[in-house]
Amino acid sequence: AQRVTQPEKLLSVFKGAPVELKCNYSYSGSPELFWYVQYSRQRLQLLLRHISRESIKGFTADLNKGETSFHLKKPFAQEEDSAMYYCALSLYSWGKLQFGAGTQVVVTP
Amino acid sequence: DVKVTQSSRYLVKRTGEKVFLECVQDMDHENMFWYRQDPGLGLRLIYFSYDVKMKEKGDIPEGYSVSREKKERFSLILESASTNQTSMYLCASSQLPGTGGYEQYFGPGTRLTVT
Numbered sequence: 001a002q003r004v005t006q007p008e009k010l011l012s013v014f015k016g017a018p019v020e021l022k023c024n025y026s027y028s029g030s031p032e033l034f035w036y037v038q039y040s041r042q043r044l045q046l047l048l049r050h051i052s053r054e055s056i057k058g059f060t061a062d063l064n065k066g067e068t069s070f071h072l073k074k075p076f077a078q079e080e081d082s083a084m085y086y087c088a089l090s091l092y093s094w095g096k097l098q099f100g101a102g103t104q105v106v107v108t109p
Numbered sequence: 110d111v112k113v114t115q116s117s118r119y120l121v122k123r124t125g126e127k128v129f130l131e132c133v134q135d136m137d138h139e140n141m142f143w144y145r146q147d148p149g150l151g152l153r154l155i156y157f158s159y160d161v162k163m164k165e166k167g168d169i170p171e172g173y174s175v176s177r178e179k180k181e182r183f184s185l186i187l188e189s190a191s192t193n194q195t196s197m198y199l200c201a202s203s204q205l206p207g208t209g210g211y212e213q214y215f216g217p218g219t220r221l222t223v224t
Contacts (some may be wrong), residue, residue: 034212049212090211095159095213099151
């Protein structure tokens with residue numbers, strides 16, 4: 001069965017410190033992975049997808065098929081990065097996504 | 110700009126009531142989804158629809174049904190609301206895979222409280 005694991009429920013970091021959100025997946029096929037973000041009082045939105053290989057708001061994520069991981073990283077956290085982050089795996093079935101439990105990031109000044 | 114709207118931001122219902130949650134998207138997307146969002150559990154798929162009148166069960170369909178009579182509208186129905194259905198409900202839409210990727214666009218959510 002497909003599964004997405006985000007081991008940290010809460011991540012508290014200081015402004016300017018590096019932040020890494022962990023995401024591990026189990027999937028027998030060729031995965032397509034995403035990070036979604038939900039800022040306070042805003043709707044859930046796509047942050048980045050692995051296939052684009054892009055950096056959004058200073059965040060990057062590399063797919064490591066050997067370790068079945070898709071960790072999200074930012075070298076210098078900002079207060080506006082405080083949000084709930086979800087890792088998601090495409091199930092290749094009508095565009096369905098399997099979401100992880102989410103990681104709440106709190107950036108303190 | 111994709112817009113997904115949900116009929117209510119907050120809803121309070123009594124146990125046993127029939128509850129309708131409405132979702133409308135304006136981007137002519139084929140796929141529409143209903144999730145519930147609970148702390149520590151993430152987003153769990155209740156139902157999704159890939160075409161008008163077509164639907165498939167997600168991971169937690171028990172106690173819910175859906176209706177899609179028009180492409181832009183997807184309704185979630187709680188046949189007899191129970192307290193364990195108190196949650197945040199999110200609607201989303203997307204194009205079919207292959208025509209623009211798998212990005213899902215979300216509505217603002219409906220926080221349902223069942224007393």
